Amino acid sequence: MAERTPWSLSGALRGMFQRPxxxxxxxxxxxxxxxxxxxxxxxxEAVIDELRANVERxxxxxxxxxxxxxRETIEERLSKYDTTLRLTERPAVVLVVGVNGVGKTTTIGxxxxxxxxxxxxxxxxxxxxxxxxxxxxxxxWAERGGAQIxxxxxxxxxxxxxxxxxxxxxxxxxxxxxxxxxxxRLHTKGGLMDELTKIRRVVEKQAPVSEVLLVLDATTGQNGxxxxxxxxxxxxxxxxxxxxxxxxxxxxxxxxxxxxxxIPIKLVGQGEGIGDxxxxxxxxxxxxxxx
Amino acid sequence: xxxxxxxSDRLADTFKNLRKxxxxxxxxxxxxxxxxxxxxLEADVAFEVVKDFTSRVRERALGDEVxxxxxxxxxxxxxxxxxxxxxxxxxxxxLEFAKTPPTVIMLAGLQGAGKTTLAGKLAxxxxxxxxxxxxxxxxxxxxxxxxxxxxxAEQAGVAVFAPEPxxxxxxxxxxxxxxxxxxxxxxxxxxxxxxxxRLGVDAELMKQAANIRxxxxxxxxxxxxxxxxxxxxxxxxxxxQDGVDFTGVVLSKLDGDARGGAALSVASVTGRPIxxxxxxxxxxxxxxxxxxxxxxxxxxxxxxxxxxxxxxxAFDEEEAxxxxxxxxxxxxxxxxxxxxxxxxxxxxxIKKMIGMLPGAGAMRExxxxxxxxxxxxxxxxxQSMTPAERRNAKLLNGSRRLRxxxxxxxxxxxxxxxxxxxxxxxxxxxxxARGGVPQMPGMGPIPGAHGGASRKQAAKSKKKSGSRSGxxxxxxxxNSGAATSGAAVPAGSGFGLGLxxxxxxxxDAPSEDELAALQKFLGRG
Ligand SMILES: Nc1nc2c(ncn2[C@@H]2O[C@H](COP(=O)(O)OP(=O)(O)OP(=O)(O)O)[C@@H](O)[C@H]2O)c(=O)[nH]1
Ligand SMILES: [Mg+2]
Numbered sequence: 176m177a178e179r180t181p182w183s184l185s186g187a188l189r190g191m192f193q194r195p196x197x198x199x200x201x202x203x204x205x206x207x208x209x210x211x212x213x214x215x216x217x218x219x220e221a222v223i224d225e226l227r228a229n230v231e232r233x234x235x236x237x238x239x240x241x242x243x244x245x246r247e248t249i250e251e252r253l254s255k256y257d258t259t260l261r262l263t264e265r266p267a268v269v270l271v272v273g274v275n276g277v278g279k280t281t282t283i284g285x286x287x288x289x290x291x292x293x294x295x296x297x298x299x300x301x302x303x304x305x306x307x308x309x310x311x312x313x314x315x316w317a318e319r320g321g322a323q324i325x326x327x328x329x330x331x332x333x334x335x336x337x338x339x340x341x342x343x344x345x346x347x348x349x350x351x352x353x354x355x356x357x358x359x360r361l362h363t364k365g366g367l368m369d370e371l372t373k374i375r376r377v378v379e380k381q382a383p384v385s386e387v388l389l390v391l392d393a394t395t396g397q398n399g400x401x402x403x404x405x406x407x408x409x410x411x412x413x414x415x416x417x418x419x420x421x422x423x424x425x426x427x428x429x430x431x432x433x434x435x436x437x438i439p440i441k442l443v444g445q446g447e448g449i450g451d452x453x454x455x456x457x458x459x460x461x462x463x464x465x466x
Numbered sequence: 467x468x469x470x471x472x473x474s475d476r477l478a479d480t481f482k483n484l485r486k487x488x489x490x491x492x493x494x495x496x497x498x499x500x501x502x503x504x505x506x507l508e509a510d511v512a513f514e515v516v517k518d519f520t521s522r523v524r525e526r527a528l529g530d531e532v533x534x535x536x537x538x539x540x541x542x543x544x545x546x547x548x549x550x551x552x553x554x555x556x557x558x559x560x561l562e563f564a565k566t567p568p569t570v571i572m573l574a575g576l577q578g579a580g581k582t583t584l585a586g587k588l589a590x591x592x593x594x595x596x597x598x599x600x601x602x603x604x605x606x607x608x609x610x611x612x613x614x615x616x617x618x619a620e621q622a623g624v625a626v627f628a629p630e631p632x633x634x635x636x637x638x639x640x641x642x643x644x645x646x647x648x649x650x651x652x653x654x655x656x657x658x659x660x661x662x663x664r665l666g667v668d669a670e671l672m673k674q675a676a677n678i679r680x681x682x683x684x685x686x687x688x689x690x691x692x693x694x695x696x697x698x699x700x701x702x703x704x705x706x707q708d709g710v711d712f713t714g715v716v717l718s719k720l721d722g723d724a725r726g727g728a729a730l731s732v733a734s735v736t737g738r739p740i741x742x743x744x745x746x747x748x749x750x751x752x753x754x755x756x757x758x759x760x761x762x763x764x765x766x767x768x769x770x771x772x773x774x775x776x777x778x779x780a781f782d783e784e785e786a787x788x789x790x791x792x793x794x795x796x797x798x799x800x801x802x803x804x805x806x807x808x809x810x811x812x813x814x815x816i817k818k819m820i821g822m823l824p825g826a827g828a829m830r831e832x833x834x835x836x837x838x839x840x841x842x843x844x845x846x847x848x849q850s851m852t853p854a855e856r857r858n859a860k861l862l863n864g865s866r867r868l869r870x871x872x873x874x875x876x877x878x879x880x881x882x883x884x885x886x887x888x889x890x891x892x893x894x895x896x897x898x899a900r901g902g903v904p905q906m907p908g909m910g911p912i913p914g915a916h917g918g919a920s921r922k923q924a925a926k927s928k929k930k931s932g933s934r935s936g937x938x939x940x941x942x943x944x945n946s947g948a949a950t951s952g953a954a955v956p957a958g959s960g961f962g963l964g965l966x967x968x969x970x971x972x973x974d975a976p977s978e979d980e981l982a983a984l985q986k987f988l989g990r991g
Contacts, residue, residue, distance in 0.1 A: 207513055210507060210513045210697065211512075211513055211697045212697070213510075213696040213697050213698070215507070215508070216504050216507040216508060274694070274719075274722070275578070275580070275719060275747070276577070276578025276579065276580060276692070277578060278577075278578060280609075305747075306614070306747075307582075307613075307614045307617035307618050307621070308610045308611075308613035308614035308616075308617055309614075311609075311610040311613050312608075312609045312610040312611075312613075312614070315609035315610055315633060316609060361719065361721060361722040362722070362723075363721070363722050363723045364721075392578060392692075392694075394576060394692070394695050394696060394698050394702070395692075395694050395695065395696055396510030396694065396695060396696025396697060396699075396724070396727070396728070397507075397508050397509070397510055397696065397725075398510070398694040398722065398723065398724040398725075399694075399696075401723055401724075402694075419576075419577065419578075419665075421665065422576070422665040422666065422667055422698065422702075423665070423666060423667045423698055423701045423702070423705075424696065424697075424698035424701075424702075425698075428696065447577070447607070447608075
């Protein structure tokens with residue numbers, strides 16, 4: 176799927192790197208490309224200032240040098256954090272959170288398969304008891320991903336109790352990894368954010384929570400920052416998952432999210448197929464982005 | 467984006483040094499335009515649209531209309547607002563219905579935009595309006611989208627056509643086509659076709675969407691887009707316009723805190739009107755789109771009052787501080803009341819000023835019926851009082867009132883009304899000046915009357931007082947509760963203007979933001 180569109184800034188940057196020398200137009204183009212990739216006005220300005228200083232220092236006028244510097248800057252910024260998933264506890268409990276429609280349930284299906292290929296046994300918990308047909312959707316993904324599923328016993332059951340029962344199931348059966356799906360919620364809704372805190376607290380009565388993954392949709396703009404801040408506060412996020420990178424959106428805002436919150440990107444989703452999930456490698460990401 | 471402060475604050479800074487100036491220099495305008503540019507980018511308005519927009523604002527701001535304006539800074543803000551509303555469509559557009567039913571409405575958009583939920587909302591809304599909608603399950607891609615649509619249909623109390631199980635099984639073009647035929651034979655008067663989410667760059671799936679469109683020949687194709695989307699809104703909107711050529715736009719998830727700059731991008735790049743706003747997970751969280759509210763939301767102009775009144779030269783800060791003190795200490799007199807009114811008249815543009823407040827439509831109407839002559843009458847009455855009477859309204863007994871009425875060439879009733887208004891205003895302002903929110907019996911809040919500002923406010927107050935219940939079933943109730951949780955606040959202008967007597971009672975209550983601005987004005991902010 177990913178090869179259908181070259182996900183990168185290369186299109187936006189092509190003209191600029193083909194000019195013989197660096198001119199004011201080059202900087203304008205760079206700004207347009209970075210803003211267009213959702214880096215946001217602040218990061219864009221910071222990156223450009225840094226690059227301008229470098230260009231000055233190394234006295235270069237070659238756009239290819241600039242391209243290399245851009246790649247390095249982005250890679251350096253992205254690799255400040257440890258992207259390893261911590262799943263050593265048994266069971267290792269993973270909570271998946273995020274706003275509506277970002278790809279939580281899909282990610283869980285793909286993640287289950289991902290873990291399965293490493294020989295791990297997985298159970299998913301259908302703690303989205305709110306949205307219509309969410310449980311069935313997760314069940315379909317669990318089947319595709321080769322995971323077991325714990326469903327609510329009745330419609331609209333308290334999500335925290337479903338999460339609790341899932342962990343209980345894992346302990347009873349010796350299942351290694353627990354992934355809890357939660358209902359999408361806008362980060363501005365206090366009551367719903369408190370619900371997440373409660374799910375976490377209830378799970379912790381049984382087992383420590385190994386990872387809380389916040390799913391961010393690459394098409395999101397600057398609001399992604401507000402989302403991240405709220406979910407970190409209420410759910411103790413430990414890692415970011417960026418989805419829908421198979422589209423034309425670049426997801427530049429995650430850089431700002433990482434920098435402002437110190438929470439690393441851990442997984443990347445690039446399609447609706449069961450295999451469209453990978454770990455996050457800053458080098459590859461920067462290479463693909465800048466070319 | 468609290469970290470950056472909002473545009474109003476930053477513009478207020480930019481404007482500070484303009485207050486004593488009569489006209490704007492090119493560099494004043496550039497500074498302002500830079501701030502606007504930044505705010506638009508933070509609101510995720512597409513860069514190309516931002517560039518275009520700011521150059522137009524710059525041009526107009528340097529033009530004649532601003533230099534001749536009473537208050538150039540204020541005029542610039544007005545220009546920005548006008549341009550925004552202009553792009554967003556100026557007027558609301560309604561759904562087009564077919565001359566011979568069924569009316570066919572097709573939904574299209576990215577994955578996770580909110581199409582399926584919207585299908586339910588639209589159906590419920592139409593049903594309430596006496597229509598008989600049929601939902602057609604043509605998203606055969608996403609796991610259990612068909613089940614989801616069926617559940618939503620049941621919740622909305624409408625029929626669903628779902629012949630295929632989905633999860634990759636079935637032909638969506640055929641389902642859509644059969645759905646319309648089914649509606650025709652069963653006399654459903656509207657058909658809503660839910661389709662799978664797809665990426666703009668997915669040529670194959672875009673083609674499929676185009677084929678669905680061809681097969682059902684819809685009266686409306688609604689492009690559903692998430693209010694939180696970033697710069698990609700433009701690529702996506704263009705791809706859908708080329709692919710299926712939508713007729714209208716629905717902005718979803720507006721209940722969050724995204725500024726929703728995408729609305730501006732999509733409207734300006736495609737020229738298609740935004741018809742609806744989707745504002746929550748409940749099936750009733752759905753409303754016609756209001757361009758003016760969106761304009762102030764994008765620029766976060768909810769507290770524009772602060773800005774204007776800071777830029778406003780008619781009010782002297784020192785004077786305002788003194789008045790505030792008087793309010794707080796109960797020594798506000800009829801003399802002060804008169805002075806204030808005269809100041810208001812000096813401003814000349816109160817109508818315009820209030821007209822710029824987000825969502826002030828209702829207030830604007832009241833203002834239109836407000837008569838400047840009322841100030842003249844008030845002046846006459848107060849001037850017919852003795853200095854002692856002006857300083858102490860309690861002296862005004864029946865015979866004094868009669869004397870005053872005669873002196874002012876009016877009736878005792880009018881004098882009574884004025885005194886009453888004055889007392890009310892003094893009491894109200896005292897509360898406000900002391901930091902409280904005055905209560906006015908019989909003046910309930912008007913839900914949703916303030917657009918962006920009130921939504922923000924509802925979210926805020928919900929954070930504080932929202933139900934702690936973990937029961938998701940209560941969600942819908944919570945959501946609708948939030949809309950009415952705005953503070954009850956007094957009607958009319960806080961300056962004690964009568965605004966034509968009783969009519970003032972039905973004026974919108976000012977929002978928290980406006981009250982805050984008022985407090986700031988009163989020197990306590
Ligand atoms: N193209 C693409 N689509 C994706 C990706 N991940 C998820 N989706 C699609 O996005 C839509 C929403 O995905 P879900 O997994 O239901 O999202 P969710 O966050 O669980 O949604 P709610 O539970 O409703 O909040 C579906 O149509 C998915 O197929 C991705 O990486 N690429
Ligand atoms: Mg889900």
